[in-house]
Amino acid sequence: MPQRLRGSQEDLKGFFAAGKEKLSGTAKKAGVRRTNDFIERAKDVDLSSADAETIPVIAMCVVARPRNTAVDDLFYSVLAYGDIREQKIVSAFEENGIDAEFWKLCENRFSYQDPKPTLLKLAMFLFAVYTCKDHLTAAPKQWKMFVQDGIL
Structure with missing residues (x-):
């Protein structure tokens, strides 16, 4: 990963289950799984020309599981998944510490x-x-x- 994007990765410590707090074995395994899924998804993106927004988008794609690692596919997956009032994917974003990144993306993309x-x-x-x-x-x-x- 290019050095200029490492700060964005640092902001996602909860997603990667990295940090100083002690984690249970289950939490560590989930963090390793998300990290491996992140690495696989990152292969779909040209990181050499990516901006800081790209790293959280990849993390959100790991959780939402859109067909492609792209912002439009991410929004489609989030909005099309189940009952919109239940917000299951947004709840999963919250569990993984990336919900604020999702709403920031909504603000940047749509002015919401x-x-x-x-x-x-x-x-x-x-x-x-x-x-x-x-x-x-x-x-x-x-x-x-x-x-x-x-x-x-």
Whole structure:
């Protein structure tokens, strides 16, 4: 891994089960499995031209298991998995210490910001923004809660 990306990897110690705290044997094995899966997924990415966002995306792809290691496939997997209200993949992100990275990616990619983000609110936000952008001149009053300043 290029030196310039190592800081991004350091931020994911919980995902890799690395750190100073003592871990159970099960937690260590899970960390080794995630690390090996991360290495396999990283082979799909050109790390020599990757940016700092790439490392957390690879980690999220390990958890969400999209077909390809790409941001669009990651979002498809997260939004299409099961009941959107249950947020099973986001819960798995939380368990692996990468949920903040997911919501940061949503903010960077879609300008979605919410103090208590959920997948359902993200989906409604995307629907409102892209429907207004592509088909309406202004958002209906009922949609104002999903549309943030400066987006439309």
